[in-house]
Amino acid sequence: MLFNSLSYLAFFPVVVLLYFAIPGKYLKLRNLWLLIASYYFYMNWNAAYALLLFASTFITYLAGLFIQKAMEKERAVLAKWILGGSFAINLSILFFYKYINFFIDNCNRILGIAGRNASLPSFDILLPVGISFYIFQALGYTMDVYRGKTKATGNLFRYMLFVSFFPQLVAGPIERSGNLLGQFDKKQDFEVERVRKGLLLMLWGLFMKIVIADNIAVYINSVYNNYMAYTGVEIILATVLFAFQIYCDFGGYSYLAIGSAKVLGFTLMENFHAPYQAVSVRDFWKRWHISLTGWFRDYLYIPLGGNRKGRLRKYVNTFIVFFISGMWHGAAWSYMIWGALNGVYMIVGEAGAGIRNRIKKRLKVDENRFSYRLGCGLVTFALVDFSWLFFRAEGVGTAFRIIKQTILSLQFPQLFGLAVNRMGFTMQQLCAIIVAFLLLAVVDILKNRGEDVAALLLRQGIWFRWLVYIGLLFMIMVYGAYGLDYTQTEFIYFKF
Secondary structure (H helix, E strand, C coil): CCCCCHHHHHHHHHHHHHHHHCCCCCHHHHHHHHHHHHHHHHHCCCCCHHHHHHHHHHHHHHHHHHHHHHHHCCCHHHHHHHHHHHHHHHHHHHHHHHHHHHHHHHHHHHHHHCCCCCCCCCCCCCCCCCHHHHHHHHHHHHHHHHHCCCCCCCCHHHHHHHHHCHHHCCCCCCCCHHHHHHHHHCCCCCCHHHHHHHHHHHHHHHHHHHHHHHHHHHHHHHHHHCHHHCCHHHHHHHHHHHHHHHHHHHHHHHHHHHHHHHHHCCCCCCCCCCHHHCCCHHHHHHHCCHHHHHHHHHHHHCCCCCCCCCHHHHHHHHHHHHHHHHHHHCCCHHHHHHHHHHHHHHHHHHHCHHHHHHHHHHHCCCCCCHHHHHHHHHHHHHHHHHHHHHHHCCCHHHHHHHHHHHHHCCCCCCHHHHHHHHCCCCHHHHHHHHHHHHHHHHHHHHHHCCCCHHHHHHCCCHHHHHHHHHHHHHHHHHHHHCCCCCCCCCCHHHHC
């Protein structure tokens, strides 16, 4: 069930109305209703994989209880073994469903190179939607119990709801037990202001997904699916637009998830914070997919030693984290190169900080000047966007062929004429996309300045507020869900 579908438009109000129709004193009944709704939501993709969701949940639930008992009896070694077993089983499930055919394909290539005629058979497996997200969330819980940050819950249904909570089940944010789990113990009242803010966040998420991401995807897909027919400038334009497509697609989902949860009375963590306002790659990764970045920092980078064991070890740990982040995104070498590239960016940026600081000091560079920050922002965007090319391309070989085609056919036709004639948009559609980008820029600039944009809008006069609401709805309906050329699409991160 997609957030941008009519089925969700029918499903969500029913869930909300029945949830608040149950008196607050019957909290367990409310939570049971949310649990049923969450499993129903997930089973709309493939009912059989609800068993897989339950298996991962039950394993980590038991692991949490056993870890806590072992720690209470001061048997830290046993607790560590239980934690390791929980990780091993869950990561084995993830490996089988997501990486087994990738592993087999690479083994067969190696056998072919070695001159062996034998080949390993592949498996006919459908990747369960959201498996990487809910397994990481469940594993984070067991680690938090082991570290003593969270007390293991004895209520299986409460824990099942924590892992399967439908707004963030299939594409995050990857929640922490310290934030979300305890919220299921509190009575959530129907608060008009909170509901208004939640609905506004959902509206903005739909706008990002349907009006921006899905519309520019038409041109991006045309270029990347037939890159030899396009010039270098057109490929660069498509790659730049892909940076915004993936932001508006995944960011749109995050806003829909956070907004849906807020309507019900729950607070999810922020997942994006104006990422293309970043002035360095390190700054970018503090703003992009914040829940996953934080997960890798707390549960991989720090256990590896973080920055506590010298500079070289810090660089190695950084590279490992980003390489594995690439693996997490997909079973393809192109994702791993994307992760490795960002790891190299981070290492080079860190290693060269001293030299840059001396140069800035000698040249008396004012880091607060707009021109300096703009320059840093453009360089950061160029580096990040280049790595997105590997993320979008269908394989490493294709990525390098696209780079070759870009260099060899780098011509500079009139960009405006190219946009109209070769992007496949009518002038009306192009104007709508430009307006949408301007709105996105305004929102992100305000966010970058520390503004709560939704709260800021809700403080405005009624006429201005409704002008914004109607404007967003109009663009969604005309250039999105009910537009002549619109085709409902899944969110990009659903395949991870």
